[in-house]
Amino acid sequence: MIMDFPDIVNYAKIHDVPIIEADSWSTIKQIIDKQQPKTILEIGSAIGYSALLFAKYSDAEVYTIEKDEHRAEVAARNISSSEYADRIHFYHDNAFTWKYPGAVVDLLFIDAAKAQNKAFFERFEPFVRPGGIILTDNMNIRGHIELELSEIKSRNLKRIVRRTKEYRQWLEQLPGYDTIILAAGDGLALTVKKEKL
C-alpha cells in the first residue's frame, strides 16, 4: 500500500506525535468521498497530517487549529511546503479562545484533548450545517473504554476514560443528532446533525 506523506508519518513515529490511524482514515475517506464537503474544520492539527489528507482527498477548504507551539511550527512548515497550502487554513491558537473565521462547516473533526470532547463539540457544533457531520476520534481509548474505572491505575487515564464514557452516552442521546460509534481504528463517533423539519 502506498502511504501518503511518508516523511510526516515517519516524523510522527520518531517524535511520538499521535496522528490518525490508517484504519480510521480509510473510514473517514469513505465518508468524505460520499459527503463531498466544501468546508472542513479540524480541532487538533498536531503536525498537519490529517489536514493534508483532508485537502488531498477532497476539494474542501480545510480549517485546522493546534495549540502546542512546537507542533504548530512543524504543522505550518508541512502545510506551507505542500501543494495544498492554498486550501489549508492553519491557526496556532487555543480552540477554546479562537474565533472560527470560516464558512458554514460540512464536516467537523474533533481530534484534540480527549477529556474535552464535549466542550469542543459544544463550541464548534453551531458552525456545522444541518445535515453536516461531526466526527470524534479515539472513542475506545485503546481498549480502556471496556474497563471498569476501578481497574485503571493512572489518574489521568482514568479521567480520560470516564470523560469519554460520559461523552459517548451524552452524544448517543443528544436531541437533534444521530450518532453511531464505528469500530474503525481507535473508535470513531459519527454524528449527523439532523435537518430541521
Ligand SMILES: C[S@@+](CC[C@H](N)C(=O)[O-])C[C@H]1O[C@@H](n2cnc3c(N)ncnc32)[C@H](O)[C@@H]1O
Ligand atoms: C491527536 S493529536 C491530532 C492529530 C491530527 N489530527 C492528525 O491526525 O494528524 C491532538 C492535538 O490536539 C492539540 N490540542 C489539544 N487541545 C487543544 C486546544 N484546546 N486547542 C488546539 N489544539 C489542541 C494537541 O496539542 C495535539 O497536538
